[in-house]
Amino acid sequence: MSRLRKYRLLAGGIAVALAVTACGGGPAAAPGGSTGTLHDLLPEEVSSKGVLVVGTGTTYVPVNFLADDKKTMTGFVPEIIEAMAAELKIKVEWTHTQLASILTGVSSRRYDAGIIFADTKQREQAASFLALYQEGRQYLVRADYNGPEVPPCGASIGVNNGSVDAARMPALSKTNCESKGQPAYRIASYPSTAASELALRSGRVEFVPSGAISLAYLVSHTSGVKVLGSQVDPAYYSMGIARDSTKLIDALKAAFQQVVKSGAYGRIMAKWNVSGFAIDKPMVDVAES
Secondary structure: OOOOOEEEEEEOOEEEEEEOOOOOOOOOOOOOOOOOOOHHHOOHHHHOOOEEEEEEOOEEOOOEEEOOOOOOEEOHHHHHHHHHHHHHOOEEEEEEOOHHHHHHHHHOOOOOEEEEEEOOOOHHHOOEEEEEEEEEEEEEEEOOOOOOOOOOOOOEEEEEOOOHHHHHHHHHHHHHOHHHOOOOOEEEEEOOHHHHHHHHHOOOOOEEEEEHHHHHHHHHHOOOEEEEEEEEEEEEEEEEEOOOOHHHHHHHHHHHHHHHHHOHHHHHHHHOOOHHHOOOOOOEOOOOO
16 A cells, blocks of 8 residues: 555644545536536536636645545545535546646636645735635644744744745744844745655755644654654645636535535544644634635
8 A cells, every 4th residue: 555545644633543545436426407406506607617626735744635546635624625526526636736837727717726824914905815725834844943932033834835835934034133233044945745744854954844734744754854844834724716707606615615514624634634724614714814
């Protein structure tokens, strides 16, 4: 069994077994002329084709990533979205791309939705965001690191293109360092957490910020690295949807509510041992900063 199908997730200081399986049976096909209540909430351009086109990255284990066949999307977020699509009686068409290009694709209607994004006030200027779970950020460092739990001024930091850290770390540099006459962070951008990890191991950067869930996976599967401190800057991690797609936003919000109410959401989160990051109701555009 490959490491992506069985691994241990360490989160919040508690070791838990994480049994990963591929997504179980796909959602029901949209019947012609469906009169299902939730299906009727969909905009015509989605209901007529019976498909929700979702732009997604492919390397964010265990959130959203490719299964062993290198074709099938898996992870707890794709399972949640598949469950939502089943409630809407449509299918999901996953389009694999780089995180940095997804919101542009959502705005241009190349995708009906995109995953997965920390909801921020800045991002809400370009799209609306339906929350799927909540988590904070942590820092990955080499195992022999003995310094403070936050990067000191002048530190080299690897961030993922298009991630919340690509904007967060320059802002922290200005607030914590540059405004006080201290050296700025030396920030380098990479296409994925895995690429940032490689830069860390090779000594090109000293810190890699990322979501607590993904870093727990990395630490549980590799030697020579560790996670610093507690989670900081919690945010709601969300589907991005075009701001003027109000009918689609309402339909997806209703579908998420039904998935929570039915218990399917809780079962998915428990299956992936990420229940501690669950939310209990649908929320749109709830960023505080």
